[in-house]
Amino acid sequence: MTQVKMTVNGKAASGDVEGRTLLAQFLRDSQGLTGTHVGCDTSQCGACVVHVDGKAVKACTMLALEADGAEVSTIEGQANADGSLNVIQQAFQDHHGLQCGFCTPGMVMSAAALLKDNPKPTETEVRDYLEGNICRCTGYHNIVKAILAASGQDVSAIAAE
Amino acid sequence: MPKDGGIGASSKRREDIRFLTGAGNYTDDINLRGQAYVFFLRSDIAHGTINNIDTSAAEGMPGVVKVFTAADFAGVGGMPCGWQVTDKHGEVMQEPGHPILATGKVRHVGEPIAAVVAETLAQARDAAEAIDVDITELPAVIDMKDALKADAPKVHDDLKNNLCYDWGFVEENKAAVEEAFQNAAHVTTLELRNNRLVANPMEPRVAVGDFARGTGDHTLYTTSQNPHVIRLLMGAFVLGIPEHKLRVVAPDVGGGFGTKIFHYQEEAFVTFAAKACNRPVKWTSSRTEAFMSDAHGRDHVTTIQLALDADNNFTALRTDTHANMGAYLSTFAPSVPTWLHGTLMAGNYKTPLIYVNVKAVFTNTVPVDAYRGAGRPEATFQLERVIDKAAIELGVDAIELRRQNFITEFPYATPVAVEYDTGDYVATMDKLTEIADLAGFEARRKESEARGKLRGLGVNCYIEACGIAPSNLVGQLGARAGLYESATVRVNATGGLVVMTGSHSHGQGHETAFPQVIAEMIGIDESMIEIVHGDTANTPMGMGTYGSRSIAVGGSAMVRATEKIIAKAKKIASHLLEASESDIELKDGAFSVAGTDKSVAWGDVTLAAYVPHNYPLEDIEPGLEETAFYDPSNFTYPSGAYACEVEVDRDTGQVTIERFSAADDFGNIINPMIVSGQVHGGIAQGIGQALLENCAYDENGQLLSASYMDYAMPRAYDMPFFSVDHSCQTPCTHNPLGVKGCGEAGAIGSPPAVVGAVVDALRSAGKDVTHVNMPLSPSRVWAAMQ
Numbered sequence: 051m052t053q054v055k056m057t058v059n060g061k062a063a064s065g066d067v068e069g070r071t072l073l074a075q076f077l078r079d080s081q082g083l084t085g086t087h088v089g090c091d092t093s094q095c096g097a098c099v100v101h102v103d104g105k106a107v108k109a110c111t112m113l114a115l116e117a118d119g120a121e122v123s124t125i126e127g128q129a130n131a132d133g134s135l136n137v138i139q140q141a142f143q144d145h146h147g148l149q150c151g152f153c154t155p156g157m158v159m160s161a162a163a164l165l166k167d168n169p170k171p172t173e174t175e176v177r178d179y180l181e182g183n184i185c186r187c188t189g190y191h192n193i194v195k196a197i198l199a200a201s202g203q204d205v206s207a208i209a210a211e
Numbered sequence: 212m213p214k215d216g217g218i219g220a221s222s223k224r225r226e227d228i229r230f231l232t233g234a235g236n237y238t239d240d241i242n243l244r245g246q247a248y249v250f251f252l253r254s255d256i257a258h259g260t261i262n263n264i265d266t267s268a269a270e271g272m273p274g275v276v277k278v279f280t281a282a283d284f285a286g287v288g289g290m291p292c293g294w295q296v297t298d299k300h301g302e303v304m305q306e307p308g309h310p311i312l313a314t315g316k317v318r319h320v321g322e323p324i325a326a327v328v329a330e331t332l333a334q335a336r337d338a339a340e341a342i343d344v345d346i347t348e349l350p351a352v353i354d355m356k357d358a359l360k361a362d363a364p365k366v367h368d369d370l371k372n373n374l375c376y377d378w379g380f381v382e383e384n385k386a387a388v389e390e391a392f393q394n395a396a397h398v399t400t401l402e403l404r405n406n407r408l409v410a411n412p413m414e415p416r417v418a419v420g421d422f423a424r425g426t427g428d429h430t431l432y433t434t435s436q437n438p439h440v441i442r443l444l445m446g447a448f449v450l451g452i453p454e455h456k457l458r459v460v461a462p463d464v465g466g467g468f469g470t471k472i473f474h475y476q477e478e479a480f481v482t483f484a485a486k487a488c489n490r491p492v493k494w495t496s497s498r499t500e501a502f503m504s505d506a507h508g509r510d511h512v513t514t515i516q517l518a519l520d521a522d523n524n525f526t527a528l529r530t531d532t533h534a535n536m537g538a539y540l541s542t543f544a545p546s547v548p549t550w551l552h553g554t555l556m557a558g559n560y561k562t563p564l565i566y567v568n569v570k571a572v573f574t575n576t577v578p579v580d581a582y583r584g585a586g587r588p589e590a591t592f593q594l595e596r597v598i599d600k601a602a603i604e605l606g607v608d609a610i611e612l613r614r615q616n617f618i619t620e621f622p623y624a625t626p627v628a629v630e631y632d633t634g635d636y637v638a639t640m641d642k643l644t645e646i647a648d649l650a651g652f653e654a655r656r657k658e659s660e661a662r663g664k665l666r667g668l669g670v671n672c673y674i675e676a677c678g679i680a681p682s683n684l685v686g687q688l689g690a691r692a693g694l695y696e697s698a699t700v701r702v703n704a705t706g707g708l709v710v711m712t713g714s715h716s717h718g719q720g721h722e723t724a725f726p727q728v729i730a731e732m733i734g735i736d737e738s739m740i741e742i743v744h745g746d747t748a749n750t751p752m753g754m755g756t757y758g759s760r761s762i763a764v765g766g767s768a769m770v771r772a773t774e775k776i777i778a779k780a781k782k783i784a785s786h787l788l789e790a791s792e793s794d795i796e797l798k799d800g801a802f803s804v805a806g807t808d809k810s811v812a813w814g815d816v817t818l819a820a821y822v823p824h825n826y827p828l829e830d831i832e833p834g835l836e837e838t839a840f841y842d843p844s845n846f847t848y849p850s851g852a853y854a855c856e857v858e859v860d861r862d863t864g865q866v867t868i869e870r871f872s873a874a875d876d877f878g879n880i881i882n883p884m885i886v887s888g889q890v891h892g893g894i895a896q897g898i899g900q901a902l903l904e905n906c907a908y909d910e911n912g913q914l915l916s917a918s919y920m921d922y923a924m925p926r927a928y929d930m931p932f933f934s935v936d937h938s939c940q941t942p943c944t945h946n947p948l949g950v951k952g953c954g955e956a957g958a959i960g961s962p963p964a965v966v967g968a969v970v971d972a973l974r975s976a977g978k979d980v981t982h983v984n985m986p987l988s989p990s991r992v993w994a995a996m997q
C-alpha cells in the first residue's frame with residue numbers, strides 16, 4: 051500500500067492504495083465520490099470521465115498513483131457555488147439529455163472539456179468529440195442538443211422536443 | 212400553449228438533479244459495513260463435463276472467506292422459468308434445470324462454476340485463478356438448425372433433444388392458410404435473420420446480499436426493473452425464504468431494456484452467501500461478465516411467406532421461425548417468440564389468415580430473453596421486410612401496398628388472437644409523409660448522387676402490444692405470474708402525497724411523470740407529490756417496469772387509488788361544508804359546493820383526516836390512504852410509421868443515416884418531452900441493431916463479441932438528429948388515462964426502415980437486391996453491391 055495525495059474538487063484528498071488501484075476506484079471507494087461511474091473494462095464507455103489537471107481523463111484507465119499530486123475534478127464538484135446546476139448541467143436537464151443517468155457524469159465532464167477548448171462547436175464536432183462516451187438511453191439526440199445549447203447556440207430549430 | 216404542469220406538460224425531470232450532480236444512488240454505490248466481495252469463476256468453454264473442481268489452493272489464499280461450488284447448493288432450488296409454453300401437440304415445453312453454479316456440466320461460456328468470497332475483489336479474483344477445474348470438453352451446438360439434427364449433441368442430457376417446444380399458432384387456421392397459399396395470385400418468400408443482441412444498459416448488473424442474524428431478515432440490493440418479481444422468484448423457488456423475511460431493493464437503476472427483468476444466479480448467490488458467510492456479500496459485474504451473463508436478445512431465423520390476390524390484397528401469411536433459447540430458460544424466455552411475437556403477426560394489415568410456427572431451440576450459448584420490444588421487433592421486422600420484397604416483385608409502390616391493406620376499422624379482431632381497440636394507420640402514415648418530407652426525397656437523392664453517394668429511402672409501419680397484461684389471459688397462455696400493477700397513495704396531514712408503486716423507473720422518469728397525473732386529478736402542484744418505488748419493504752406487491760407497461764398499467768393503478776382518495780376526501784369535505792356529498796366538486800385543489808361560493812381547501816380536508824376533531828367518525832375512518840391494484844382488460848396497441856434515409860458509399864459499403872423520422876400514435880401523452888426521449892433511445896437501438904450490433908459466437912461456442920472493442924455500440928456520430936412526432940393520438944379505450952405506452956416503439960419500428968433504405972439505395976444503382984441481413988456492416992453492403 052502506498053499513500054496518494056491529490057486535490058479533489060478543491061479539497062485535499064489522500065488514501066492508501068495498491069499499485070493496481072485505479073483512479074476510479076480511489077474516487078468511488080476511498081473518497082466516497084460515487085458520481086464517477088464504471089461502465090466497462092476496456093476504456094470505451096466514458097462513464098468514468100473526470101478532469102485531471104484540467105484535462106478529461108478516463109478514471110478507469112489511470113492508476114490512482116499516477117494522479118498523485120494532481121488537481122482532480124469530478125461530477126460532484128461541477129455545480130455552482132450556491133449548489134445550483136452549472137450551465138452544462140442545466141442544459142442537460144432543460145433538454146432531457148439524460149434518462150437513466152448512468153452515462154451522465156461522464157457526458158457532463160466530457161462536454162465541459164469540449165466547450166473549454168471549443169466554445170462554439172458544430173453538431174459534427176460534438177458528435178465526434180463524444181466518440182468515447184456511450185449512452186444507451188437517449189440516442190444522443192438530446193445530449194448533442196444540450197451541449198450545443200450550453201455553448202450558447204440557438205437549438206430551437208434543430209429538432210422538435 | 213404548452214401546459215406548465217399536469218397531464219400533457221413537458222415537466223422537467225426532478226430526478227435529473229441528483230443524476231447531474233453525482234448524487235444518484237445506484238446499486239454499486241451501496242457499500243455495507245463489513246461487506247465481502249464475490250468473484251465468479253466462469254466457464255471459458257461452451258460445453259463440457261465437469262470432472263472435478265479443486266478449491267483447496269484457493270481456500271488458502273489471502274483474504275479468502277469461503278469458496279463455493281455447486282456442492283454448497285445441494286437442496287437449494289434452481290433458477291425458475293416464469294412462463295410455460297404448450298406446443299402444437301398440446302405438450303408442455305421441455306424445461307431443463309438451471310443451477311446457481313454449474314452442476315455436472317457447463318453449458319455456455321460465462322456459466323458460473325465456482326464463486327470466491329474474499330475481503331477484497333482483487334483477492335477474490337486472485338483466488339479464483341487458483342481454482343483447478345477439470346472439464347472434459349464436449350462438442351458444442353451453436354447453430355439452431357444443427358442443434359435439431361437427430362445426432363446433435365444434447366445441451367441437456369436429461370431432455371429428449373434440443374427442442375424446447377414446437378409451437379403452432381393458430382393451429383386451427385393452418386389448413387385454411389395452406390389453401391389460401393394454393394389459391395394466391397402471388398407469393399413472396401423471404402428468409403432472414405434477426406441478429407442476436409446484447410442489451411447493454413450502461414450500468415452493469417450489481418447485487419449485494421445482507422443477512423440480519425438477530426431477526427433472520429434477508430435483504431438483496433440489486434439492479435432490477437422489478438424487485439417484487441425477484442423477491443417472489445428467488446424467495447419462493449430458489450432459496451425458500453418467505454416474502455416477509457426477504458426485502459429486495461432496487462435503488463436507481465442505470466438502464467435495463469429488459470435485461471434487468473430476469474432473476475439471475477448472482478442475486479440468489481449473494482443472498483445465500485450473506486447468510487453462509489454471516490456478512491454482506493457484494494457482486495459487481497464487469498462489462499465482460501455482462502456480455503457473457505446478461506440474457507441476450509433476439510436471435511431468430513425466419514422464413515416468412517406472404518400470399519396476395521390479383522389485386523394485391525394480402526390473403527395469407529405464414530412464418531417459420533427458429534428461436535434461440537440459449538443453454539437455459541431465462542425467466543420469461545419462452546414467451547418472447549410465442550405470445551409476444553406470434554400475436555403481432557397481423558401488424559397493421561387486414562390479412563385474414565395467419566399461421567406462425569416457432570421452434571425454440573437449446574444451444575450452448577448465453578440464455579436469450581426479452582430485449583426492448585421482445586418478440587414484437589422480430590414480428591415487425593419480418594412482416595415489413597416481406598411487404599417491401601412483395602412490392603419489389605410486383606413492381607408497385609411499397610407505401611401504397613401498405614395503405615391498401617391497412618386495417619381501417621376498430622375494434623379489429625386479428626386472426627392471431629388479439630383485438631386492437633384503436634388506431635389510425637392512415638393518419639400516422641400521412642403524418643410521416645409530412646414530417647419526413649417524402650416528397651422531397653428524389654431531390655435529395657439527386658443531390659447525394661451528385662456527390663457520388665447512393666441514397667435510399669425505407670418506410671414501414673409497426674404495431675405493438677403493450678400494457679402487459681391481462682392476468683387471466685396470460686395465465687391461460689402459460690404465465691406463472693399475474694401482470695397487474697399496484698399503487699398506494701398516502702396523503703399526509705398537510706396535504707402532500709406519497710405514491711408507492713410497484714412500477715420501477717430505470718430511466719423513464721417516473722418520479723416526474725407520475726406526479727403529473729395525480730396533480731392533474733387533484734389540482735395541486737406536482738411538487739407536492741413524491742414517488743416511492745424500487746423497495747419491496749415500502750411498496751405494494753407490483754410487477755415492475757417492462758413491456759411499455761408503466762403508465763398504462765401502473766399509471767392506471769395510481770389513477771384508481773387517487774379516485775378512492777378523492778371519493779373519501781369528498782365525504783370529509785361534505786361534512787366540513789355541511790353539504791350533500793353529491794354536491795361537492797373538486798377543482799384546482801379545493802372542494803366546493805356546486806352553485807355556491809362555499810369551499811374548503813385540499814389541505815383543510817387532509818388535515819381533518821388526520822386530526823379528526825370535526826369529522827364524521829361514525830361513517831368513515833380517519834386517515835387518507837388508499838391502495839389499488841389494476842389489472843388491464845386488454846393490451847394497448849401503439850402504432851406508427853417510420854422513415855429512414857441513408858447514404859451508401861459505393862466504394863466501401865459504409866452506410867450513414869441521413870434522416871430518420873417517426874410518427875407514432877401512443878394515445879394520450881403525459882409528458883411529451885419524456886415520450887420523445889423514449890422514442891429517440893429506441894430508434895438508436897434499432898439503428899444499432901440494423902447497422903452495427905451483433906453478438907457473435909464461433910462454431911465452438913466462443914463468444915467473439917465480449918467487450919465494446921468487439922460489440923459495436925452506437926456512438927453519437929452514428930446518429931442523426933431524429934424527427935419524431937406523436938400528435939396522432941387515438942386514445943386507448945380500456946384504461947382510465949387513454950394511454951398506450953411508448954418505451955419500445957422506437958426499437959420495434961426502426962430496423963426494417965434502415966434495411967429498407969439500404970436495399971433501396973442499392974437498387975437505385977441497379978443491383979437486384981431485395982434483402983441484406985443485419986447488421987448492415989460495410990462488408991455486407993459492399994458484398995451485396997458486387
Ligand code: FES
Nearest residue numbers: 089094095096110
Ligand atoms: S469505465 Fe472508463 S471508459 Fe468505461
Ligand code: FES
Nearest residue numbers: 149153185186187
Ligand atoms: S442516460 Fe442512460 S446511458 Fe445515458
